[in-house]
C-alpha cells in the first residue's frame with residue numbers, strides 16, 4: 001500500500017492523521033491516577049482516587065471526555081487479547097545496527113519454539129512462536145526490505161489494517177508500505193508521526209502474536225514519546241537496548257538507559273552488536289571497535305541490567321538484510337547465529353516468566 005494507492009479507508013486515515021476527528025469516549029486517560037474511576041463515572045474528579053490528578057478540574061466540570069484522548073484505552077483493549085509481550089528495541093545512536101538486529105531477532109524468534117515450561121503449563125498452546133514487528137522508524141523505515149516484503153500492500157479488513165506476513169509466524173507493519181516509492185523522503189513533524197503511531201497501535205489487527213517487537217529510531221524522539229503515551233495502559237514489557245563496543249556509542253546508550261529509568265520502562269538487557277569481527281573464511285576473530293570503557297558488559301554492570309549477548313560483526317548479516325533473508329537460516333553454524341540463538345533463548349525465558 002502506498003499513500004497514493006492504498007485502499008481508500010487506510011490511505012485517508014493516514015493522510016488525515018493529526019486532524020482526524022476523534023469521538024470523545026469516557027475512559028481512563030493515560031495520565032490518570034492509579035485508581036481512576038473513569039472520566040464518565042459519577043465520582044469523576046471528586047472521588048478520593050482523584051486527589052492530585054492533573055485532570056481533576058476537567059473531570060469535576062464534566063469536560064474531561066472532550067479533551068482526553070481515548071486511544072491509550074482502546075489500544076490497551078486491542079493489544080491485551082492479541083499480544084503476549086511487547087518489547088521496544090532502542091539505541092542511543094544511529095549506526096549500531098538496531099534495525100538489522102530487530103529483523104534478525106524477529107526471524108530467529110519466529111523460528112523458535114516456546115519454552116517447555118510454557119507449553120507444559122498451557123497444553124493447548126501451539127509450540128511455534130509468533131512475532132509481529134512494528135517499524136516506527138518513520139523517517140527511515142527499513143523493516144520491509146530487511147524482512148523481504150518491500151513493495152507489499154497493506155490491506156484493510158473489517159477488524160483493521162492487516163499486517164504484511166513474511167512467513168506463517170512473522171508479520172510486519174511499517175510506514176514503508178505506504179510510500180509511493182522506496183526513495184520517498186518522509187518529512188513529517190511530530191504531531192503527524194504521533195498520529196500514525198497511534199493508528200498503527202490502535203488500527204492494526206495483529207491477530208494473536210507472542211511477541212511485538214517495536215523498531216524505533218535512534219535516540220529519544222517524538223516516536224518514543226508517542227509510544228510511551230499510547231502504550232501506557234497496554235504496558236511495555238521492556239526495552240532491549242543495543243550498543244556497539246566503543247565508548248562513543250556507550251555514552252549515548254547511557255542516555256537511553258537513563259531515559260528508560262525515568263519513564264518507567266523496564267530494561268530487559270543490553271545487546272552489544274559488532275563485538276568482534278569473525279572472518280567467515282578463516283574464523284579468526286579481530287576487534288574492530290575497541291571497548292575502551294568496557295563496552296556493553298561494563299555498561300550492563302554499571303546499570304545493573306543483564307547483558308543479553310554480544311553479536312560478532314559478520315558481513316553476511318548485512319547481505320542477508322539487503323536480500324530480506326534470515327541470516328540464521330542461511331548461516332546457522334556461524335558465531336553470530338549462535339549469539340542470536342542465545343539471545344532468543346533468554347528472551348523466551350523472560351517472556352515465559354510472565355506467561356507461567
Ligand code: SF4
Pocket residue numbers: 028029032033035036037038039043044045046047049050053054055056057059064
Ligand atoms: S480526576 Fe478524572 S482522570 Fe483523574 S482519576 Fe479522577 S476520574 Fe480519573
